[in-house]
Structure formats: C-alpha cells, structure tokens
Amino acid sequence: MASRPYVRPVPATAPPVLNVVDGAFVEGMSTFDKISPVDGAVVATVHEAGPELVDAAVAAGRRALDGPWGRMSTAERARLLRRVADRIEERFDDLVDAEVRDTGKPLEQARTLDVARAAVNFTTFADVVAGQGLDSYLTEMAGGARALNYAVPKPLGVVGVVVPWNLPLLLLTWKVAPALACGNAVVVKPSEETPSTATLLGEIMSEAGVPDGVYNVVHGFGPGSTGEALTTHEGIDGVTFTGESSTGSAIMRAVAPRVRPVSFELGGKNAAVVFADCDLERTVDGLARSIFTNTGQVCLSTERVYIERPVFDDVVAGLVERARALRLGRPDAPGTTTGPLISAAHREKVRRYLELAREDGAQELFGGGVPDLGADLAGGAWIEPTLWTGLDHSSRVLHEEVFGPVAALVPFDTEDEAIRLANDTRYGLAAAVWTRDLSRGHRVAQAMRVGMSWVNTWYLRDLRTPFGGAGLSGIGQEGGAHSLHFYTEPTNVCVQL
Numbered sequence: 001m002a003s004r005p006y007v008r009p010v011p012a013t014a015p016p017v018l019n020v021v022d023g024a025f026v027e028g029m030s031t032f033d034k035i036s037p038v039d040g041a042v043v044a045t046v047h048e049a050g051p052e053l054v055d056a057a058v059a060a061g062r063r064a065l066d067g068p069w070g071r072m073s074t075a076e077r078a079r080l081l082r083r084v085a086d087r088i089e090e091r092f093d094d095l096v097d098a099e100v101r102d103t104g105k106p107l108e109q110a111r112t113l114d115v116a117r118a119a120v121n122f123t124t125f126a127d128v129v130a131g132q133g134l135d136s137y138l139t140e141m142a143g144g145a146r147a148l149n150y151a152v153p154k155p156l157g158v159v160g161v162v163v164p165w166n167l168p169l170l171l172l173t174w175k176v177a178p179a180l181a182c183g184n185a186v187v188v189k190p191s192e193e194t195p196s197t198a199t200l201l202g203e204i205m206s207e208a209g210v211p212d213g214v215y216n217v218v219h220g221f222g223p224g225s226t227g228e229a230l231t232t233h234e235g236i237d238g239v240t241f242t243g244e245s246s247t248g249s250a251i252m253r254a255v256a257p258r259v260r261p262v263s264f265e266l267g268g269k270n271a272a273v274v275f276a277d278c279d280l281e282r283t284v285d286g287l288a289r290s291i292f293t294n295t296g297q298v299c300l301s302t303e304r305v306y307i308e309r310p311v312f313d314d315v316v317a318g319l320v321e322r323a324r325a326l327r328l329g330r331p332d333a334p335g336t337t338t339g340p341l342i343s344a345a346h347r348e349k350v351r352r353y354l355e356l357a358r359e360d361g362a363q364e365l366f367g368g369g370v371p372d373l374g375a376d377l378a379g380g381a382w383i384e385p386t387l388w389t390g391l392d393h394s395s396r397v398l399h400e401e402v403f404g405p406v407a408a409l410v411p412f413d414t415e416d417e418a419i420r421l422a423n424d425t426r427y428g429l430a431a432a433v434w435t436r437d438l439s440r441g442h443r444v445a446q447a448m449r450v451g452m453s454w455v456n457t458w459y460l461r462d463l464r465t466p467f468g469g470a471g472l473s474g475i476g477q478e479g480g481a482h483s484l485h486f487y488t489e490p491t492n493v494c495v496q497l
C-alpha cells in the first residue's frame with residue numbers, strides 16, 4: 001500500500017465515542033475517559049454500553065438476519081464489502097486520526113499498516129466468499145445406485161466479536177469482514193483502550209449501505225461489564241476473540257453453558273532462531289522490526305532471539321545499534337519511529353518484567369527504564385526499548401509474554417538445541433528462522449510448534465493462509481477460506497438419484 005502524504009496534524013481531542021445499535025449512535029449507561037498514552041491527557045469520553053444495550057444490539061443483529069440482509073445473495077454481500085473498503089479509503093485520514101489518538105502509534109504505521117489493512121481485509125473476504133465453491137459430491141454406491149451430496153453454507157447467526165487494543169482496526173476488520181461476507185450480523189466489543197475506530201466504522205458501514213443491525217458496537221470493559229454481558233448473552237451464536245490467553249479461558253467458560261463455537265487468537269512468546277550463515281544486515285534489520293514494531297505490542301513480536309554462537313556478538317551489536325536509532329515521540333512528529341505503550345497500567349506490567357529480568361541477572365545491553373522525553377510527554381506511557389543477555393532459560397521473562405519492546409538474546413551451539421529452546425514454551429503462535437541454507441530454513445521452520453513460521457522475513461502476510469496459534473496461543477485459524485469455516489455452519493443435503 002503506497003503511503004499517503006499526510007495533510008494535517010492529529011487533532012488532540014474528539015467528540016464523545018458512542019455505541020452503534022441498529023444503525024443508531026447511542027449513549028450508554030455510564031461514561032469513562034479515554035486517556036492519551038502519549039501525554040496522559042483526556043482525548044475523549046466513551047459511552048459504556050452495559051447489559052441493556054448489549055441486549056438491544058443482539059436483538060438488532062437478529063432482526064437484520066430476519067430481514068433483507070438475511071436474504072441477500074453472496075454476490076450482493078461481496079459488492080457491499082467492496083463498497084465498505086472504498087469508503088474506508090475515502091475516510092482514510094479520519095480513521096488514521098482516531099487510531100493514532102487512541103494508541104499514540106506513529107502516523108506512518110497507522111497509515112501503512114493499521115488503516116490500509118482494514119480496507120484490504122474487506123476486499124480480501126469479498127473475493128474469498130465470491131469465489132467460494134460448494135462442497136459437493138456425486139456419490140456412487142455398490143449396485144449402481146447414486147446420490148448427490150452438497151453442503152449449503154449458512155451463517156452462524158449473531159456473532160460476538162471481542163478485540164484488543166494493539167492493532168484495533170486491523171484486528172476488528174480481520175474478523176468483521178469474513179463474518180459479514182458469510183452473512184452474519186456482529187456485535188463488536190472493542191477494547192476500552194481503543195474505542196474510536198470501531199464507532200467510526202459504524203458510520204462507514206451506514207454510508208456504504210450495510211443494513212442497520214448488521215454491524216453493532218458496544219463499548220465497555222471485560223469482566224462485570226459489556227464484554228462479559230456480550231459473551232454470556234443467550235442470543236450470541238459464536239464468539240471470535242483476540243486478546244490475552246487468560247481472557248480466552250474466561251470467554252470459553254462464558255459460552256460453555258450454551259456450547260457455542262469460539263475462534264481464539266491469543267498471546268505469544270515468539271522466538272527467532274539466527275544461524276551463523278545468515279545475511280547479517282538483513283537479519284538484524286528483520287529482528288529489530290520484529291522486536292520493536294508497534295512498541296513491541298504485536299502478538300507476533302519476537303521476545304526471544306536464539307543466536308548461533310559464532311555471530312552472537314555481531315547480532316547483539318547490530319540490535320543495540322538499531323535500538324539506539326529508534327526515535328520515541330509524538331505520532332505526528334517528524335522522524336518518530338516508536339510510540340508509547342497503550343496505558344500506564346500496561347507500562348507498569350512491562351516495568352515489572354524489567355525489574356524481574358534484573359533480579360534474574362540480566363545484563364541490559366540497552367534501555368531498561370522509563371525515558372525522559374521532556375515535560376509535555378511526562379504523562380505518557382513511555383518505556384525504553386530494552387535488550388537483555390545473560391538470562392537463564394528458567395527465567396520467567398523467557399516464558400511469559402511481556403508485550404513490550406523487549407527481547408532476550410541467547411546463544412546456542414547446535415540446531416537441535418535451538419529448536420528445543422524455541423519450542424520450550426506453553427504458547428505456539430509464531431517463529432522466525434534466519435539462515436542462507438534454505439533446506440535448513442524449511443526444516444527448522446517446520447520444527448517450530450507454532451501457527452506461523454517465517455524464514456528470512458517477519459510478518460509477511462498472505463491473507464489466504466491459516467492464521468492461528470497452538471497451545472496457549474489460540475483455538476482455530478482465521479484467514480482466507482479458514483475464516484469461512486468458522487463463520488458458517490453448513491447443512492449437508494443428500495439426494496438419492
């Protein structure tokens with residue numbers, strides 16, 4: 001996606017963030033402040049939906065399924081999704097402003113990744129669903145009898161969509177696009193940290209002609225609030241969730257009494273394995289991207305780097321140089337490469353891991369604390385990018401997800417040792433292997449117990465591929481036709497011929 005010349009600085013505050021129910025923008029049972037992670041200022045007032053509004057949203061979704069939306073053809077839905085993508089492009093800067101105001105992420109990233117991918121998510125699933133054939137068979141029995149079997153894909157119904165704060169619009173549309181492509185209605189619960197683009201997408205849906213009630217948004221928190229009200233609601237036919245593994249467990253319990261399907265994209269503790277024959281400059285650049293992108297707040301981020309001993313010092317030196325070159329600052333300040341963490345609370349979590357690493361004997365090669373960025377940013381959730389060596393494999397820092405701009409650098413001597421160390425985790429989301437020997441690249445990438453394994457690259461995405469994790473990292477895969485499997489429930493018809 002070509003990056004656009006940005007035409008204006010990001011407005012510091014926004015109008016109240018409302019819920020979207022049945023095509024209307026409605027206030028909630030209470031309000032809470034959205035605090036800027038950049039400087040601690042109040043950037044918006046958000047309306048917490050509460051159980052009654054969740055009930056109204058689920059009912060609106062049901063009515064939409066019983067109305068024109070439920071009777072719309074696949075081709076018509078695909079056309080609508082493409083119109084949504086076009087409208088996202090037309091309101092591109094509004095979405096960038098909202099995303100940047102909520103997250104503090106650099107403008108360049110919000111433009112080239114977060115909002116750009118939102119449009120692509122809609123066009124991708126318009127294409128996938130339009131091109132999807134029917135699962136059918138001509139069955140030939142002994143004695144010459146025959147039958148025709150065909151599976152009719154039907155939407156799950158009203159789908160609860162619960163999403164996190166790190167790539168808010170990208171991850172929300174990664175779920176909403178296929179859900180709508182398959183004819184579902186959705187009730188979305190965005191993170192309380194990043195409410196704005198979900199509501200803005202409600203305007204865009206309406207402007208594109210998506211019928212009222214198909215796309216609903218209910219703001220609030222998790223336990224004891226809107227999130228729990230949604231996932232425990234009798235009228236929800238399935239839940240797709242991206243977030244922490246522990247939250248996934250809670251949501252699994254919430255839907256268990258009604259035995260509803262779940263699709264989970266959860267946490268990770270991702271490893272990179274660097275062999276001595278790698279292309280050093282390209283590898284260090286790729287490692288730095290995988291550690292520091294989005295201030296390390298990407299589920300796919302590398303937090304463990306295993307380096308073959310002969311190149312350990314060179315890779316360490318290269319990563320320290322890349323960390324030193326990072327520019328922390330306001331999203332719309334020239335040259336900013338790195339924003340803050342999402343909140344003061346999340347920064348405290350990351351700081352506890354910095355302290356834990358020190359207690360466990362880590363040597364801080366870079367960072368390790370809170371940067372002094374001047375008085376006007378002192379209220380923000382800033383943290384120094386941090387690189388460690390000297391941590392024992394038993395340290396919690398090597399087994400628990402920090403979800404910040406941090407990585408432990410660990411030497412190894414043999415391929416088997418590297419694979420054993422990388423796979424010694426309860427997570428299983430992503431891995432990266434850096435080597436010029438491609439037969440080794442294939443071999444080691446396949447040996448990783450993860451959902452996604454990259455060789456000489458990171459976060460290169462073909463949206464048709466299965467995206468999901470093993471172990472604590474998730475249940476199910478989303479992406480291409482894999483998403484259609486989750487968002488539909490087929491009826492197989494067998495006709496004796």
Ligand SMILES: NC(=O)c1ccc[n+]([C@@H]2O[C@H](COP(=O)([O-])OP(=O)(O)OC[C@H]3O[C@@H](n4cnc5c(N)ncnc54)[C@H](O)[C@@H]3O)[C@@H](O)[C@H]2O)c1
Binds near residue numbers: 227228244264268403
């Ligand atoms: N695998 C992936 O694709 C992927 C992508 C992005 C983030 N993540 C993970 O998400 C985490 C960071 O995001 P986060 O802090 O927003 O996660 P989180 O689990 O704290 O919250 C995610 C969402 O769930 C809601 N929620 C929390 N508790 C709930 C409950 N009991 N019932 C219903 N809803 C509830 C929150 O309000 C939020 O909207 C990290 O662990 C990261 O690895 C995974």
Ligand SMILES: O=C/C=C/C=C(\O)C(=O)O
Binds near residue numbers: 167171298300
């Ligand atoms: O933080 C996690 C990032 C997930 C990214 C995707 O789901 C994607 O690129 O489709």
